[in-house]
Amino acid sequence: MNLFQVSDFYIDRIVNSKSKSVLNGSLDKPRIKALLLDKDTTGTISMCTTQSELLEHEVYLIDTLENQNRDVMRHLKCLVYAKPTDETIEHLVKELQDPKYGEYQIFFNNTVAKTQLERLAESDDLEVVSKVEEVFQDYQVLNQDLFSLDVRSSKLFSHQMIWEPSGLADTTHSLISLLLSLKVKPLIRYEAGSRLTSKLAKEVMQEIHKNERALFDFPVMDSPPQLLILDRHQDPLTPLLQPWTYQSMINEYIGIKRNVVDLSKVPDIDDSLEQVVLSSKQDPFFHDTMYLNFGELGDKVKQYVSSYKDKTKSNAQINTIEDIKQFIGKFPEFKKLSGNVSKHMAIVSELDRQLQVQHIWDVSEVEQNISAHMGDSQVYQDLKGVLSDERVSGFHKLKLACIYSLRNATSPHMNEISATLAANVSPEELNFFHHFNSVFQTRTKSANTGKEREDLISELAKKFNQKGQHKSDNVFMQHVPDLSAILSDLSKNKLPEDRFPFLEKPGARTFCQDVIIFHVGGTTFEEARIVHEFNSGMAGDGGGKIRTILGGTTILNTREFLNDCREVGQGSTELTDLL
């Protein structure tokens, strides 16, 4: 259950695909290959491999299927890696009717429909296609245990928070490709009281049954893997809080898409650092620091820089030719290191700047206190202070009020908060605050009856976890996402079935060994960290009994999540206004 391993396997399979070149007569010659990608697979490939890795496999030409102006290179073999959308099929049809290369091997990243295959077969007059294969990676790999479908909620759900049919179909297919890539035929669980998750669970189940014999014929396991589908709206607090670990802070303050961090808006940035690639697979420093909090990170970066300086210093005293030779031997590595040091220095100092400019230290402390200490009067005073602090942005004030109302819905202070907010933010934002309250309060009211008891359990679990992780002393990381309690319940095989029912209850008693957790509405890097810590703990003391993979329709930061909330129910209010 390592997603990097999976994508390495697939990439290797594609680039090392043997050609049965009968047209040419000679054996697998020429060896130079062209690789054609579409807009979806470009992302998948770029996140899991590098250009020099592809060069090593003699892929010397990479282009997009969409590009109409490619030159004819009759002697090249062409590898196509594409998502089987109708759009790509049409591009492929055009390509086959007027082929630019001598031979084609087509790989789809998900199941291709028979009608699509027919369409291709029909246009392959020249019989240039020598291979068609489905591999299954219709998702993006972010960490070895984290994936994303990279689709914003507005594209998946209607305003009333129900699935758009196309969004449901796409999400189902992507999840199916994930299951196939892990060779897993899971028991499916969803969140009781969530239409979104039960609908998706049913859809995935149906798709598995449909392809039972053709694709999902994996060995029966004594403890079958589980797919647990969660609803983002059941834990709205986690994506609302300012994060404090490296990977999630980058997503919050700078933004990271397909492993690319855009630093172009950073003042006085060096040209070479405007766009940097950050991958835990290729960057060992990032691999070691991505889950560290800002304090630990600062120390690590200092160490990194000083170790680099030591190296330059020792190399500065190059007197003999022998020194030079030694240095040249290390040169490529050295150059890489210097690039990496300046990259992380740039990112960390930008994070530091953002924290100060946006007054995050003050905001976050209050946020964390509100989440951890319900109904504390000192916390309430602090909140009022920040709400009327002119230096704090309207966005953060609004968010603070939302967090307060999530934790203290019935508090007598709510009116006062509303009034303070009114004096400090725009009328639109105040409107949104009321909207937010109505969305999440009706949700808690209509939630299943077992809710109260479970809350108690997860409170206990939270306290336990805090002690266990020795992090209770850190004011900025007091909040523990619900996912933590879910994982701890899973590890005891005690995840309550009334809250997380099975779609098809297993006949025999089973245990949880491999779990895929999928957040409808998006997951966060903070939760990815929790999963990572859980997995490391399991691999160590747990003897490897549970392996977990986390995924989401997208990876959220606080702004994106608040925007998603903004859209919830918008349509329905308009509708009732009309009636």
Next chain:
Amino acid sequence: MNAVDGPGYLDEPQKSGSELNCPVCAQTLHDLAKLNEHLDRIHGFGEVSNEDADSVNTQLTRSRNVVENSSKAAKANRFELKRDHWIKPVMGKSRCRTCSKSLTQARQAINCRRCGEVYCKNHCNLIIKLNSNAEYNPLTGEWCKCCINCFGNRAGYNEFGAVCNKTSMFKELRGSKVEDKQLRKLQLENRFIRLANGIQQINNQSSKSMLASIRKYTEINKLERSVVPWTPDEAAFACSLCSKPFTLALRKHHCRLCGKVVCNESQTNCSNQLPLMSLIRAASDLPISTEFVDNNAEDVQIRICSACVRILFIKRKFTRELSLPEPSILRIYENMRTTADVILSILPQVLNQAEEFSATPNAPDVALLTKMRRKLLDSFALYDRLTKQMLKIKPKNPAEERIQRAIVFRASMLIQEHMLPLRSLTNAASTQNSSHETTPESERSMNQGYGNNLSIKEVKEYRDQLMVLKEQKFLVENMIASASKQRKFDEAETLSGNLRELNEQVEMIARALGEEGFS
């Protein structure tokens, strides 16, 4: 020892409260009696052999008495796990297979129920479904303790990467479509043969007699209509390919091979007057005689629609292009690739031998080492030559240019990776050997000499040195810039000192190199 298997797969059962979880498989049981029955029946806790009977936990014995009566019925289908494959731990000698901890007390040792190996308690806490023969059976087995190996070796546990080959399905689909197309192609080919041969005959006759030459065009027209019946003009209102309606400006034309009415728009390219001779040459595999007597034969043209051209000629064009020689970029690449293979195959041998050699300098196979090293260096020289050749090629299109750039990039990576570490090696060996390692070729160029008093070797070395220093200078300058940007002035201060030193060195070497400093 099995009676105290102790806290197993999951946390210890809660002693308080009415419900209990089995410590091995976590099944919920209503009371202690039920739990004990469960432990006996499912996990074989009851099957105590004589030798370790005394180690049985007293509590368990007591509770077994309680459930004695109720479990009589259960005994009928009681699960008895095979255990003669268990390795008997020898206290003080046996070690846990995972952590190698020495096992000194019987209480610490556990046999994996599947493989029978001995483990410490911490490393045999996973569970697996086994049948009574201790074989993995995911469906009807019972939960038993197992080690990490047996856990990980279960079928399907560590598998990933499903693929589904659709090639045969694709080829089948393509085949069913191709059959019709093949027939159509044969039909058109036949018509083309008749038409081409017929026109030639008429042409040849017309060159012989005056009368025939007058009748030539009527004859050809008659022939054309006999090869394929033409769609009557009145029946066609629009071009059969682009569907544009015919007007006075958009005239009707007949394709001589399919007989359909098509237009003559240059934009859509629906039909064209094509020279017969080039068509015949493009389909040289067809049985068409090419004994034109008349010199005017080159002028004969026939009208063919684009659909027919495609069916008749596109495959022929494609195969012809494939049989053309490869572009020089690909040809040279093949050579580079072969040379690289040679280098990569000798390199580890040379490094190995050099290591042996330095350990025992008087080893007898010095000659072999020298020979291998020479071969390696020659290969590197060849590789270098090929790379330069590659650089000289003028790419025919942007794609070739990109491929060329990528190949050269890859080549420089390969040299960096393998040749540079080798340099120190050859140097070490050559000082010991005091023999010159230069190839004859580079020796020749060495005699060309330089303006200053340096040998080529020295110039090269100085240049390398200069390159390194300049790179360092650049790095340090960047660091100073970022340090002052972040107002870390003390840091910038030390760096500046560093930079001054570097500058001095750079100048020194540059002076020594003179003219040759800038290549």
